[in-house]
Amino acid sequence: MSGDKTGISRSDVDLGPCAPTKSRVRDRIFETACELFYRHGIHGVGVDEIAAEAGSNKMSFYRSFASKDALVTEYLREQEREYWAWWDEAVARHPGDPRRQVEALFEAQFEIALTNSCRGCALGNAAAEISDDEDELSTLVRAYKEKVRRRLHGMASAMGARDPERLGDALMLLLDGGYFTRLVFPLGSGPISAALPAVRALIDAHLPPRRSADALPDAAQTVAAGK
């Protein structure tokens, strides 16, 4: 629904490389909306407040967005886009080393959690406040979470874990636990500092003993056998 097919006439062809003055108002409003949604929740911010905070007004808002729902959808998409950019950037620091990649991910999460503007995971928080009938949004959030899970599975698999799905799931629990607790605990006081050591311990427990055949039976039985 992101189709912004408004008047793509010759005007943007004329202006060439420079962005066709797309609409600075729209961007300002959208940025403001993202901040407010993240800080106060989607249901806690009205379009009037958004427009006013952006130095504009409601009418200009509705010239750029079809409805508040459309804005919310775009907000979630943008949050996901930024999230993957953040993710890819952390992972790209250790190409070919999935274990270090996972560690870098949690390091980066910890760094962000030390920001006072951090209020956990935007998509996850949205899931907590959208009701079941808001189908489009919950579908979007679910797809996002499933993608997180698949990526963690993939990294666990790439590092040669005995049970990559189980390890990936455990990593996801730690990740989301960090986001969730960050919502409540002020700045550096939460339990999120325990995430990285736990990640390392879990990976160790799932990796076969170094440079040796995995014939050693008992090493990860507690985790591999499960319940």
Next chain:
Amino acid sequence: MSGDKTGISRSDVDLGPCAPTKSRVRDRIFETACELFYRHGIHGVGVDEIAAEAGSNKMSFYRSFASKDALVTEYLREQEREYWAWWDEAVARHPGDPRRQVEALFEAQFEIALTNSCRGCALGNAAAEISDDEDELSTLVRAYKEKVRRRLHGMASAMGARDPERLGDALMLLLDGGYFTRLVFPLGSGPISAALPAVRALIDAHLPPRRSADALPDAAQTVAAGK
């Protein structure tokens, strides 16, 4: 739905005319409110809907509750009360064995997560939709989370962990991660099934190597040297 437990009129005679059966309507309304708040979020349910769903009306609601805010506060307190009752019941199954207690906690969480009425942690979800200005509620949630953390620290300490705070924090991340993901993933499909094995592995990693051959031959030594 029904919940017509009207046979309690026995206690009327004992108490004076002023505090007999607490008013059955109030209880019905409160129960309904708890269900609706949990399912659709606090901001997603109005008092009119609550009263109607309870087979009553708004006026009767306001005869029992001072305001919606008062109801919400009471809702959160009740959720916390029920949560600790659940916690204590799981822990009480293994007196004097903190490790088994923690495992029982995660087992019980997993069982609840298999209920389709489960939508994660009520207090935590409330935190996700409460804006910063609603001070009383966020204070309540924060106190609850801190209590969870202290208890996990205590259990980690009781089981002789090398770094009980770190272990307790890691357990809390897994716990809250389970709640958070349960919000998004349908019934049995989420990563929460990986919690218990991860808990066992983390505890193993934090416990000093076992000298005696205990009942269960675990392999903690592989991860004991990690980190």
Next chain:
DNA sequence: CTGGTACGTTACCGACCGGTAACATCGTTG
């Protein structure tokens, strides 16, 4: 019967919210 208690019903209020109409303003561009 009388009175009080608990509850239901209707109507209403003010505030806010999502959304729209009509018009004014300003800068750019031809």
Next chain:
DNA sequence: CAACGATGTTACCGGTCGGTAACGTACCAG
């Protein structure tokens, strides 16, 4: 200049929400 598009301003609509007033009624106790 004139025309146009993008934006600001005001007013308004219908609906919902939290909350209240007034009144009717069933039941229980003395």
